[in-house]
Amino acid sequence: MSEITILNRVAIGDIVRRTAAKSPEKMAIISGEKRISYKDFNNDCNRFAHYLLDLGLEKGDTVATICGNSWQFLVAIFGIAKAGLVWVPLNPGVSFNEKSFILSEVQAKVLIGDEVFLQGKKEEFSSICPELLVIGSGALETEKFENTLKTNNTAEPEVNIGDRDIAQIMFTSGTTGTPKGVLINHQAVFIASLANIIEAGLEKKDIATLLMPVFHCAQHALVAAFFHLGVTVVIIQGFEPESLMKTVEKEKITWMFALPMMYRAFLYHPSFKKYNLSSLRYCLYAMAPMDRNTLEKGINELGCDFALGSGQTEMYPATCVFKPEDQLNKSGPYWGVPSIITDIAIMDENGILLGKKEVGEIVHRGPNVMAGYLNNPEETNRTRQFGWHHTGDLGYFDEDGLLVFVDRKKDMIKSGGENVASIQVEQVLISYPKVLNAVAVGLPHERWIEAVTAFVVLKPGEEATKEDIINHCKEHLGSFQVPKEVLIVSELPQTTTGKIQKHVLREKYQSLYSNHPV
Structure with missing residues (x-):
């Protein structure tokens, strides 16, 4: 690898290489009965990166995915990063029209999809993307993803990657009905994931869930944090409370990330007492506050810490953490304290920063801010008025300096x-x-x-x-x-x-x- 490639580099793909060098035999991924070490994971990521480069793709080209959580999906994500290409994750749940719009908007050169999401639309997808790869072993007549990993070339790709190079284009989730392409650079993901190690109380010995969709920024930022530290990741296909309990017991999971409604279904399930869940020590939740009854039940009966993480695609998460020590001491829609890499302030409509207990828009600064919206400079500029990133959320700081969420401005x-x-x-x-x-x-x-x-x-x-x-x-x-x-x-x-x-x-x-x- 040339000096210019490695000197002063901040690149997402390097996360896996460094951990594999330190802990080659450590288990990186558990998916059912399949076990993948960090050494083998890094080698597969390199193999896939070389496959993409051998197709003639060049730095900055886009590779799209329509995938659920799987070990193949993780190889694809970090292989794309290693090749200096741009990952475009599509939500499998959006309409075909929205998928085709996104693929055309980003001019995707390659589309990787789970067989279940491509069936019935193979010809339509092929007409948009020059290259189609399928994850699965069914009857679809197209290149199988696993075949791309058969090469013996496991060398680190020689690609000059800059920290401000775009690594991902993630489209907003559509809660407003108008998704936008968010441009995210290597620096934003790399530094946010490092901060998450500290803010989410991760330890190298942890065994963590991959339950939430990794095409979403929150779970992806956590996966990057897991791989930085050398955590073992357990892929869980879909949410079913008792199945999750069985997996926690079998794999001795210590660290979990789920939605509040998932924790409620988990904690109040009739079979809750049947399983040994004592390995759990840290439970992160997001998207919404946790009701106090569920929170108390989780803390008391699981005997572990609970915390809330907040953020958004435009400001790579987590930007704010409601920490375990505050969970039962503060009541209400608390978001907690800013992460170690994020400045948070409250601003009025004239750009004036407000004091404690004054309600205004929550604004951010930090290295995890997006590079902008794809093909939308007007909207990009609107979110950057007065030199801060505008979230569209209303809130205030309480007397102790903890951030309280009031509402989305539009809600x-x-x-x-x-x-x-x-x-x-x-x-x-x-x-x-x-x-x-x-x-x-x-x-x-x-x-x-x-x-x-x-x-x-x-x-x-x-x-x-x-x-x-x-x-x-x-x-x-x-x-x-x-x-x-x-x-x-x-x-x-x-x-x-x-x-x-x-x-x-x-x-x-x-x-x-x-x-x-x-």
């Missing part, structure tokens, strides 16, 4: 002349013992302008009326915050990363109060 409900934070209503809804998940939105109303409206999913086997839930809300909320209507539903529209799509509910139920005002 704040304006009802009868009052501002109602949807997250505050949601916390009360979820605290009702029979509720599994809930969301609050503002819907058009002739009298209230926007009526606070709740959508609730009950726990399996539980029964409750809307009057029960409204009465519970009246005990814990001000009169203007209590939902005008509660709709008990079987499920809520979500992205595959667990974010509830409030825009879908707003569109579907926008006429709810037209004929039956409350």
